[in-house]
Amino acid sequence: EAQVTQNPRYLITVTGKKLTVTCSQNMNHEYMSWYRQDPGLGLRQIYYSMNVEVTDKGDVPEGYKVSRKEKRNFPLILESPSPNQTSLYFCASSLQRFSYNEQFFGPGTRLTVL
Amino acid sequence: GQQVMQIPQYQHVQEGEDFTTYCNSSTTLSNIQWYKQRPGGHPVFLIQLVKSGEVKKQKRLTFQFGEAKKNSSLHITATQTTDVGTYFCQNDMRFGAGTRLTVKP
Numbered sequence: 001e002a003q004v005t006q007n008p009r010y011l012i013t014v015t016g017k018k019l020t021v022t023c024s025q026n027m028n029h030e031y032m033s034w035y036r037q038d039p040g041l042g043l044r045q046i047y048y049s050m051n052v053e054v055t056d057k058g059d060v061p062e063g064y065k066v067s068r069k070e071k072r073n074f075p076l077i078l079e080s081p082s083p084n085q086t087s088l089y090f091c092a093s094s095l096q097r098f099s100y101n102e103q104f105f106g107p108g109t110r111l112t113v114l
Numbered sequence: 115g116q117q118v119m120q121i122p123q124y125q126h127v128q129e130g131e132d133f134t135t136y137c138n139s140s141t142t143l144s145n146i147q148w149y150k151q152r153p154g155g156h157p158v159f160l161i162q163l164v165k166s167g168e169v170k171k172q173k174r175l176t177f178q179f180g181e182a183k184k185n186s187s188l189h190i191t192a193t194q195t196t197d198v199g200t201y202f203c204q205n206d207m208r209f210g211a212g213t214r215l216t217v218k219p
Binding site for chain 2: 108
């Protein structure tokens, strides 16, 4: 089944404790991205990757890191989480960024930083 | 990518009423996509519009792309409770703020 998986689905942590949210897709998509969703703000892009070893900042990259060592995986790293990073996070993938760019989303990770 | 502005933020309708959400941009858009997110779920792709003046239909849903390619709309005819959720437009991987639709049976 074609899908995007994220782990964990739920996470409660404390300020400053490094964490990683994993994302994996099995569709051989080149483009992957991370979004955070906050009430009234819609989905805001954090980072994206056009292909392996190619990553770039989205609209709200501060406090986050990513890597793309393999095509299928795109982990999101919070080196020192803060309470303002409490949010719902979605990973998404698509065949390419341009042309037909239907995005497939993972189920989401709800993060709470105390 | 261009920022798209989406209105209204919320819409509450009686089942059977129509619903429309709008996306607007100050600049010309190359294309626009629409997504639906059910409560507690993740965004799911509905459709992509590319051509000026394009109109596409999916059952009770009608999607339009403006002649100037600066605006788009999603119209639902005779809403049902299954239509509940938040509808987002997207351009170049950037999303509008979404319109949350609730339907009273």
